[in-house]
Amino acid sequence: MATVEEPEPGPRRLLAAAISRGPALALVEGRAGTGKTRLVRALLDQTGPAQRRRVIVSFPSAGPPVVRVEAAGADPAVKPAGRPQPTAKRPPDPYAELAALLETPEPALLVAEDVHRADEAAQALLRRLLAHPPARLAAVLTYRPEELAGPGLALGSRVDYPSDIDVIRIRLEPLSPEQVRHWACAALGERRCPLEFTARLYERTGGVAQVVADLLRLLDDGGQRDRYTARDVDSAPVPVRLSELTLGRLGALPEPHRRIVEAAAVLEEPAGEQELAEVAGLSAEDGHRSLLTALAAAALDECPGATYGFRVPLAARAAYELLPGPTRRELHRRAAASLARHRPVSWVRLAHHQHSCGELTGWLDSVDAAAKEAAAAGRHQVAISLLEEALADPSVPPATRARLAPALAHSASVGLRSDQTVEVLHRVVDDPDLPADVRGEIRLDLALILGNQLGRSAQGRAELERAAEELRDRPALAARAMSALAMPYWPGGTLAENLRWLGRAEDIAAGSSDPVVRAAVAANRVTVLLSVGDPQGWRLADQLPGDSDDPACLQHAARGLCNAADAAMWLGEYGRSADLLEKGLDLAVRSGQSFAEQTGLSARLLLDWATGRWTGLSARAGEFVAEAGEMPWVAADAQLVQGMLALTRGEWGGVTAWLSGAGLPAPEEGAVPLVAAATGARIRLALARQDLDLATAEAARAWEHLRDKGVWVWAAEPAPWAVEAMVGAGRTMEALDMVEEFAAGLKGRRAPAAEASLTWCRAILAEAAQEPDRAVEHFRQARRAFAALPRPYEAALTGEAAGRCALAAGGGADPDAADELKAVESELEQLGAVWDVARARATLRAHRVEERRPPGRPAYGEQLSPREEEVAELAGAGLTNREIAGTLHLSPRTVEQHVARALRKLGLQSRLDLGARRG
Structure with a gap:
C-alpha cells in the first residue's frame, strides 16, 4: 500500500518559516490523529541538524519523557533516508538537556511533542525557557487541545513571552473530502475508488488523517477486488488506534457519566442535550452534568448546531460494540421513542432504532414511510438500502413482502446497481405465494436492472418477455414491458421484432388513461425511431414532457431525452445530441433518475470523442469507469473512448485492455452500436499489426451482428475498417457486397455519420480497383462530410487517404496533395493522435515531401533526430x-x-x- 502523504504544504511552509528565525515559538495544535507527528517529522527531515543543535522531547502516555539530541553539523548521510536518526537516551535527569538550553548561546531547535502529557515540572521548565529564550532558539510544541489540563493553555498556565520572540499557533484541521479521495486513490488505485466509496470513507473517518490511514490499511486487499464500495467501509473493523483511544477515554469517566456517551454511540449522529439525556435515561440535571464531564474528558465532542457526539463516526461504533446486548436494545428503544416525538419524523433513523430493539411492526411501517419519502425526493439509493434490509429479513410476513418488493424494484430500476438488490428480487419473484401480477410488476423492473445496469442483456430480455405475459391483466405495466422489448439497443431480436413490440405497446398506451404509461412508451418510441434514423423521432423528442407534476412522468422523459441524445450521437447529429443531453441531464437530476443521469454523462464522453474535444478526455473517462465500473452498459461508453484514444496514441496494450476481455461487454450482451464501434477499433488494430486473418474475422462477425439486428446506421463506425480488411485480404467481392448492403440499409434514413462513412467505403473500393482519381474524389468528399458534422479525427483520416492516393497517382509530384497531407499532419498533431501523426509523416517522407532544410545531412549529435x-x-x-x-x-x-x-x-x-x- 502507498504511504500516506505528509501534511499539507501550507502548515509545513508556515512552520519552516517560523523556525528559520529566532527566537521563535510555533504552537502546533491538533486533535488526536490530525498529523502533528508527521508535520514535525517533515520539518526535521527538511531542516537537518547541520546548522543548529536539536533537542527533541517526547512525552509518552506513561513513563518519563524521552529526550533525543543531535549536535550541530551531524552528518545526515549516516541516517536512513527521510528520517532523522538522533542519539536516543534517558538521562538520570530527563530535563537536563532542556535546562542546558538556558545556558548555551548556540543556535538550537527545541521540539517538544505531546506537551498535553507533560507533568508540572516539565511545564514549569518549558515556561521558564520560553520566558527567557536564548537569542537564537526556535521551539516547536505540539499538543492535543482536547486533552489540555488548562483549556487553551499548552503549558498549563500562561507564559510571560518576551517582546522579541515570535509566537504563532498552527491549527491542524481534518482532511477535506478531496484530500481523503486523493489519499485513497494513491493507496488503493484510482480505478478501484469510486466517489461513493471515498465519500463514505471521509464521512466515517471525519477526515482525521490517522484514522484514514489506518482504515485504508485495513481495506487494502493487495488488488484482489475490482473496486471498493461504501459497504466495504461500513463493514470494515474499527482501527485499533481509534478503538483504544475511544475506549480509554470512555473508561476514564466515572461510571454514572458513561451512560451519556453510550447514548451518543447508539444515536450515532450528533444530538442535542435533551435527546442525549432521554436516550441515556437520565434526568435533565444529571444529563447536563454527565455531558459536561464527558466533554471535559474528550469522550464526546461539541458539534455544530448545539449538538454533541463523535466527530469521528467510527469512534461511536467502537463504544457501541462494547455495550452488552440488553443495554443496546434498551438504548435503541428509548431512541425510537424520542425520535417518534420529533416533527417531522426522521423515518430512516426511526426505522433503524426500531429494528435494533426488535419492534418488527413499527420497523416495517417506518421502512415503508421512509422508502416512499426517499423515492418521492429522488433519493432512490436510500430507499433501496432500507427495502433491501427489510426484504432480506425472513421474519417479514408475506403480505408485507408483497407490498414492499415492488417499491424496491422500482427504485432499483431508476437508481444505480446493487447485486444485493438483484438477489433479493430473484428470491421474491421465485416465491410461489406471490400473486402473478405482483410477480410480473417486480419482474419488469428486475429485467431492466439485469439488462441496463448489470449488462446481462439476454437474461434481461427473457425476463421482460415473462413479465409481459404475467402482466396481461395489468395492461399499463404490460405496455412498459413491451416498450422495453422494442428497444433495438438490446442485442437479442431483430429490428422487425422490436417494431412489433413497439406497436403492441403503443396500442395499449393509446387506450390507457395512465399518464405514466403513456410517458414510458413515448420515451421508448423516441429512442427507437432515432436509433434507426427515422426523422419522425425529432418531432416526438420535442414533445417529451419536461414540466409534469408527476415525478414518474418526469423520470421517463429524462430517460427518453438522454437515450435520444445517445441515439443522435450515433447518427452523427452532434449539435442536436448536445441539446438533448443538456435537457435530459437537467431533468434527470431534478427527477432523481440516477440511471438516466449516468447514461447521459456517458453519452457526453462519446460526444466529446467524436467531435474532437480530447483535452482531458482520457482522465474524465477513467474517472467515469471508476464510478460505473460495476454497471457494464453504463461504463462501456467510457471504456470505448479509452480504447479509441489508446489506438490514436499507438498504445496497443491499452486498446486490447479496454476493448476486449474484461473490458467491454461481449457482443451478445452489449449495446449493438457500441459493440459495432468497438469491433471497428479492433479491426483497425489488427490491420495495424498486419494480422489480416484476425481483421477479416472481426469484420465478418461485425457484419453478421449488424445484419441480424438490421439497423444499418450503426455500421458507420466499423464499416470502413471492415471493408479495408476484406480488400487487404483479397476478398474484394465480399467488400463490394458489404458496401452495397450498407447503402441499401441507409435508404430512407437520416444518418449523416453513416452517409459519410459509406462514401469512405466507396473510396476504399475505388482505390482497390486502381481508380485513383475516383478514390481521391470520394476520400475528399468524405473528408468534407466528416468536417461538417464535425468529426475532426475521421476528417483527418480521410484527408490523409486522399493525399496518399493523390501522391501515389502523381508519383509524389502533386503539390496540392502534399499540402493536404501536411494539413492533415497538423490536425492530427493538435488532436494528440501520435500514431497517426507518425504515419502521415512517413507517407510524406516516402514520397520525398519534406520541409526545406539546408544542404547536407544535419548533425543531431546526442539529440534525437x-x-x-x-x-x-x-x-x-x-x-x-x-x-x-x-x-x-x-x-x-x-x-x-x-x-x-x-x-x-x-x-x-x-x-x-x-x-x-x-x-
Whole structure:
C-alpha cells in the first residue's frame, strides 16, 4: 500500500518559516490523529541538524519523557533516508538537556511533542525557557487541545513571552473530502475508488488523517477486488488506534457519566442535550452534568448546531460494540421513542432504532414511510438500502413482502446497481405465494436492472418477455414491458421484432388513461425511431414532457431525452445530441433518475470523442469507469473512448485492455452500436499489426451482428475498417457486397455519420480497383462530410487517404496533395493522435515531401533526430519493431537501429524506459 502523504504544504511552509528565525515559538495544535507527528517529522527531515543543535522531547502516555539530541553539523548521510536518526537516551535527569538550553548561546531547535502529557515540572521548565529564550532558539510544541489540563493553555498556565520572540499557533484541521479521495486513490488505485466509496470513507473517518490511514490499511486487499464500495467501509473493523483511544477515554469517566456517551454511540449522529439525556435515561440535571464531564474528558465532542457526539463516526461504533446486548436494545428503544416525538419524523433513523430493539411492526411501517419519502425526493439509493434490509429479513410476513418488493424494484430500476438488490428480487419473484401480477410488476423492473445496469442483456430480455405475459391483466405495466422489448439497443431480436413490440405497446398506451404509461412508451418510441434514423423521432423528442407534476412522468422523459441524445450521437447529429443531453441531464437530476443521469454523462464522453474535444478526455473517462465500473452498459461508453484514444496514441496494450476481455461487454450482451464501434477499433488494430486473418474475422462477425439486428446506421463506425480488411485480404467481392448492403440499409434514413462513412467505403473500393482519381474524389468528399458534422479525427483520416492516393497517382509530384497531407499532419498533431501523426509523416517522407532544410545531412549529435524521435515514441507505446516498420514504411532492421540509438542517446536501458519517458 502507498504511504500516506505528509501534511499539507501550507502548515509545513508556515512552520519552516517560523523556525528559520529566532527566537521563535510555533504552537502546533491538533486533535488526536490530525498529523502533528508527521508535520514535525517533515520539518526535521527538511531542516537537518547541520546548522543548529536539536533537542527533541517526547512525552509518552506513561513513563518519563524521552529526550533525543543531535549536535550541530551531524552528518545526515549516516541516517536512513527521510528520517532523522538522533542519539536516543534517558538521562538520570530527563530535563537536563532542556535546562542546558538556558545556558548555551548556540543556535538550537527545541521540539517538544505531546506537551498535553507533560507533568508540572516539565511545564514549569518549558515556561521558564520560553520566558527567557536564548537569542537564537526556535521551539516547536505540539499538543492535543482536547486533552489540555488548562483549556487553551499548552503549558498549563500562561507564559510571560518576551517582546522579541515570535509566537504563532498552527491549527491542524481534518482532511477535506478531496484530500481523503486523493489519499485513497494513491493507496488503493484510482480505478478501484469510486466517489461513493471515498465519500463514505471521509464521512466515517471525519477526515482525521490517522484514522484514514489506518482504515485504508485495513481495506487494502493487495488488488484482489475490482473496486471498493461504501459497504466495504461500513463493514470494515474499527482501527485499533481509534478503538483504544475511544475506549480509554470512555473508561476514564466515572461510571454514572458513561451512560451519556453510550447514548451518543447508539444515536450515532450528533444530538442535542435533551435527546442525549432521554436516550441515556437520565434526568435533565444529571444529563447536563454527565455531558459536561464527558466533554471535559474528550469522550464526546461539541458539534455544530448545539449538538454533541463523535466527530469521528467510527469512534461511536467502537463504544457501541462494547455495550452488552440488553443495554443496546434498551438504548435503541428509548431512541425510537424520542425520535417518534420529533416533527417531522426522521423515518430512516426511526426505522433503524426500531429494528435494533426488535419492534418488527413499527420497523416495517417506518421502512415503508421512509422508502416512499426517499423515492418521492429522488433519493432512490436510500430507499433501496432500507427495502433491501427489510426484504432480506425472513421474519417479514408475506403480505408485507408483497407490498414492499415492488417499491424496491422500482427504485432499483431508476437508481444505480446493487447485486444485493438483484438477489433479493430473484428470491421474491421465485416465491410461489406471490400473486402473478405482483410477480410480473417486480419482474419488469428486475429485467431492466439485469439488462441496463448489470449488462446481462439476454437474461434481461427473457425476463421482460415473462413479465409481459404475467402482466396481461395489468395492461399499463404490460405496455412498459413491451416498450422495453422494442428497444433495438438490446442485442437479442431483430429490428422487425422490436417494431412489433413497439406497436403492441403503443396500442395499449393509446387506450390507457395512465399518464405514466403513456410517458414510458413515448420515451421508448423516441429512442427507437432515432436509433434507426427515422426523422419522425425529432418531432416526438420535442414533445417529451419536461414540466409534469408527476415525478414518474418526469423520470421517463429524462430517460427518453438522454437515450435520444445517445441515439443522435450515433447518427452523427452532434449539435442536436448536445441539446438533448443538456435537457435530459437537467431533468434527470431534478427527477432523481440516477440511471438516466449516468447514461447521459456517458453519452457526453462519446460526444466529446467524436467531435474532437480530447483535452482531458482520457482522465474524465477513467474517472467515469471508476464510478460505473460495476454497471457494464453504463461504463462501456467510457471504456470505448479509452480504447479509441489508446489506438490514436499507438498504445496497443491499452486498446486490447479496454476493448476486449474484461473490458467491454461481449457482443451478445452489449449495446449493438457500441459493440459495432468497438469491433471497428479492433479491426483497425489488427490491420495495424498486419494480422489480416484476425481483421477479416472481426469484420465478418461485425457484419453478421449488424445484419441480424438490421439497423444499418450503426455500421458507420466499423464499416470502413471492415471493408479495408476484406480488400487487404483479397476478398474484394465480399467488400463490394458489404458496401452495397450498407447503402441499401441507409435508404430512407437520416444518418449523416453513416452517409459519410459509406462514401469512405466507396473510396476504399475505388482505390482497390486502381481508380485513383475516383478514390481521391470520394476520400475528399468524405473528408468534407466528416468536417461538417464535425468529426475532426475521421476528417483527418480521410484527408490523409486522399493525399496518399493523390501522391501515389502523381508519383509524389502533386503539390496540392502534399499540402493536404501536411494539413492533415497538423490536425492530427493538435488532436494528440501520435500514431497517426507518425504515419502521415512517413507517407510524406516516402514520397520525398519534406520541409526545406539546408544542404547536407544535419548533425543531431546526442539529440534525437526526428526519425529517431518517431521510432522512440512508437516503441515506448509498446509497438514491436515489425509494427513500427509497417507504420513508418521502414525495414525492421532500420527500426532496430533507431531504437538502439535512441536508447543510447537518452541513457536508457530498455524499451520499457521509453514507455516511462512518454508518461
